[in-house]
Structure formats: C-alpha cells, structure tokens
Amino acid sequence: MDGKLQSEVIAAGGLYGTDEQAESEMxxxxxxxxxxxxxKDGENWRFFWQCRRRAKLHR
Numbered sequence: 001m002d003g004k005l006q007s008e009v010i011a012a013g014g015l016y017g018t019d020e021q022a023e024s025e026m027x028x029x030x031x032x033x034x035x036x037x038x039x040k041d042g043e044n045w046r047f048f049w050q051c052r053r054r055a056k057l058h059r
Contacts, residue, residue, distance in 0.1 A: 005040035 014030035037048040 007038045009036045009038055010034070011036055 011034055012032045015028045016025050017028050018024070019026050038045045039048060040046075
C-alpha cells in the first residue's frame with residue numbers, strides 16, 4: 001500500500017446493534033478468520049477492512 005509499513009491481522013469478531021423498539025440486540029456483521037490490514041501512516045496505524053481472503057490455518 002504505497003510503500004508504507006503494513007501488517008495483516010487475522011481476526012474474528014462481530015458488530016452488534018440494539019433494536020430500540022424490540023429492546024433486543026441484533027447482529028449487523030460477523031467474521032471469522034478474516035484477514036484485515038493495518039497500515040502505518042505517520043505516527044498512527046490505520047485499520048482497513050477485509051482484504052477479501054480467509055486466513056489459512058497452520059497446524
């Protein structure tokens with residue numbers, strides 16, 4: 001990514017919200033073994049979403 005320092009992070013997680021009318025949680029998105037990018041931009045690391053491939057498990 002433009003010659004900047006970068007890292008790939010394998011992550012699992014979810015993004016959840018609350019339905020105020022039903023007073024219940026709902027899943028907006030979830031992921032498992034997805035590869036995400038972190039790119040160093042000056043003093044900060046910037047998080048980029050999926051790089052469109054799943055991580056391979058090493059056993």
